[in-house]
Amino acid sequence: MVASAPTPNFFTKRIIHPLGFTKTYNFFLYFIFGGALIGFALARVSYLDFSRNFCPSSGPSSSGNGAAPGECYYYLNFSQYKIGILLHLAGVLPASLLAVLQFTPFIRKRWIIVHRIGGYAALLLYIVGLVGALMIARHAFGGGLDVQAWVGLAGLASLGCFIVSYINVKRLQIEQHRAWMLRGWFYAGSIITTRLIMIIAAQVIAKQDYHVVWSCAKLAATVAGNVDLASSYPACAAFVNGTDLEAVSSVAATFAVGGPENTGAALNAAFGMALWVSFALHAFGVEVYLQLTPKEAQRLRQISYQRQLEAGMRNPGSAGLTADRLGDAEKWVPAETKEETKEDGASMARTESTDSSADFRVF
16 A cells, blocks of 8 residues: 655645745755845845944944944044945845845746856855955954955855856856855855854954054044043053054953944954854865765755756766776766666576576476
């Protein structure tokens, strides 16, 4: 007796299936990670109104509504950093929204031209955002070498994934296109997890005697107007007197305790660590997901085989950047060939059995 398939419930019929999902767990992963990316991007769209919502020109110049305390000192006083942050915001925010649409099955299946145009647009916008990120890396959240290294590695790693994915889709290698796109956006999306880890870590270290070094010019732009900079930070006395405009001072990293400079210092101290931890989590997580979905990869590879065969490509099924073509993996065999091989093997086994039985009866 063959068991009948379970009847889809209202949620499945009205939400999951209309979006193009066939498996419930895929929808929930899409909802969690795609929702986080959309929420993060939409919450920051207002920052594109730079002078009003990100770095207001009135008040302490480094205490913007959107930027962390101390950040706006560079954006308001150095044009290259302002251009960099604007490029970064204008690139990554719409790219993030497009990325979620790209992973929506309904759009890929019904509106393939929209999927293709959206892919090109998302890639170009990501490159714009990456250029902006590289421009501001020297002073983003303190601009330590750990931060600069992460911006270079994560940014270029994501771009590399997108390039490999693009090459594969041009070769109609769909399962590799999927895998590398997932890797690229998971790497890029680690910035969201970074914010959560950074805020938690900044509060944890508040009473652990962490300090960071700020320039006195940045401190002067960050502290409230009624704070005597020379008294609060004696190392800045020469800066206040105008005898040493390059003077620096240590700032206690005490989140939400003290002035805005202390909160900014706590965020600066935690940011580099948060970047690397979140990147490791995302890199590990996406590989786990890819390893747990081999049937989906096999289904897409079978589709790739059919399309590559119709296009007259060499090595159909492995025309893209696949492990069996470039590495030492066993040659991939399409499902229909496997079935024929199984049938041939079974037929040979039956023939051998018949022959051996006949021989046994003769003797």
